[in-house]
Amino acid sequence: MPGVSIKDKVVLISGSNRGIGKSFAIQALEMGAKKVYAAARDESKLAGLVEKYGDKIIPLTLDVTDQDQVTAAAAAAGDVEVLINNAGIGGGGQIIGNPDESAKRIEMNVNYFGIMKMCIAFAPILKANGGGAIVNILSVASLSNFAFAPGYSASKAAGRSLTQALRVELAKQGTLVSGVFPGPVDTDMAKDIPMDKASPDSVAIHVYEEIAKGSEDIYPDPFAVQFAANVQADFKAVEKADAAGF
Template identity: 50%
Template sequence: MELNNAVALVTGANGGIGGHFVDRLLQSGVAKIYVCARSINKLQNLVALDPQKIIPIELDVTNPQSVAAAAAKCTDVSLLINNAGTSLNHGIISAPDLDAAKAEMDVNYFGMASMCRAFAPILNRQGGGAIVNILSLLGKVNLPFSGSYSASKAAAISMTQSVRAELAAQNTLVVGVMPGTVDTDLAKAWPDPKVAPAEVARAALQAVVEQQEDVYPGEQAAQVSAQLLADPKGVEKYMATFLPGMELAGTNA
């Protein structure tokens, strides 16, 4: 899909990766970008980049009314970027309860699914278009100190495959992006190395242009995804040893 003259919508646009999506989309010559955040006040800096092209939208992906209102306003979207996400850094057993796990599932899985459902008919009217789901390498292997986040991303990876199959007939490209650790607030507690958020946006949008379904931005993601194919149990055992503050130097798997 060509980005030139596309109409994009970015969820979590005020976040670390979200802002870089907006920059890249502007450089790519899109016609319009709906930038979405839970609080419209957090979008002023982005709108100032190009007030003609950038439209702020208040959106909480966990609220069905909010999702429906966004879909009712943004009826010309041809590129949906499901970037909003949350990580509360809890294990499954060590967490005081399952509240964090439920909150992560609500945003990372149900919120993303809800956006795909709301915008599928809109993309269909644009001839198919594309959905970019920002998933995570941690959906492929669990980092136990953030175990419930990994579980929510695993659910989102599976959901992405379903959406891809279900929307194939309407010619919608569905891209799954699985970065390793990205240098944003969300990953403050996670081990190095960290890929730059600009690289995640670049790789994801290149995949849209090149019709590539699965993307692993950065060296760490490419390396670990290859190791997962070669020795999934070895990678699982290696990741199980990690604690906040440690450096992920290589899995030897």
Template identity: 50%
Template sequence: MDIKNSVVLVTGANRGIGEAFVKALSDAGASRIYATARNIDSLKEIVAISSTSIIPLELDITNLEQIAQVAELAQDVNLLINNAGVGSGGGFFKSNSVEMARWEMETNYFGSLYMIRAFAPILKQNGGGAIANILSIASVINMPMFGSYSASKAALHSLTQGVRAELAAQGTLVVGVFPGPVDTDMGKQVPLDKVPPSQIALSTLQAIEQGIEDVSPDATSQQVFASIQQDAKALEKQFATLLPQ
């Protein structure tokens, strides 16, 4: 599909990768961009990029009532970018690890599922369109310092594959994006080199235009997938060494 003149909804658009998507979409000529965040006041600077084409909407992707309201307003969407997500550091044995795991799964997996279920019929009525799910290299290899976050992203990876199969008949392209460490607030805890959010956004939009389903948008991501092909167990052991001693 062409990004130019597309109508796009971006979740978690107020900062980081979401903000980069809004900027990249505006530069590419998207005709309308629904920029969403839990706090609509946090979108003021984003709207200033192009007040004529960027529409701010309050949206918590775990709130089914808000999702229904946004879907009713945004009936012209033909590209959904599921970017909103949460993450906590630490493994599975902290005192609050179960609560954190539920929070991550409810947002990263169920929130994305809610959005896809709400917008799949809209994409169908608008010719099929596309969905981009922002995953992580943690979707395909657990990073023990972010154990439950990795589990939630692995669930989202499986969801991406499942809805890709189910939505193929209506002509909806479903894209999975697997960044390595990104220079965002969430990425500060990762002890690896980071890439700018703009690189993730631009690589994803290029993939959507080319019909590519799986995107490794940076060198770390590409190396992880290559290492999985060569020796997945060795890669697992390598990531285990990143746990604080």
């Protein structure tokens, strides 16, 4: 699939009020995007972006688990050419150690069904606008289950499988479908993880550079590159190392 440059494009980013999503919004405009639909559950949290970038930022209220809000976003943003499914959630804890199913359902609803709802709503829009790109923010945790976040890992693995399915289904309409597999990134989500972390800006810039080349699988930081190589070399060794460190 041909690459998609962010320059002069209309972009929609879910969860753009903080963390990596906010960096996706800022870096899109810094790299020449025409307009960003900045989506957030609470639109008031987008005030800083609007103040800085004026009418290049269009705020949207969007909880990706709410079908009515997803439908309304698609109705409001019919000129989108690049869809970034960034919204994500963790915190569901262990399986046996924390047998609360509801937290795992929230992870699955946001990280899997949320992406699915967004893609169903926006696929026809991307088609009408020439194909464009869908960028799903997954995680290295989708490549092998992380023992401290097993439900999150499962939901991200489901998102990875969904990304493969979308790539097949949307090839005919010329939509590039990319999965992004970050390692630890310096945001609220990873604040309690005592590891070196990539900056959210560096992740956003790397992703835009890669989709411009047509990359389908994007490892945006050194940890991610190494982790993916380890999984490819010896999947069972990665699984055992994770279990040993637990």
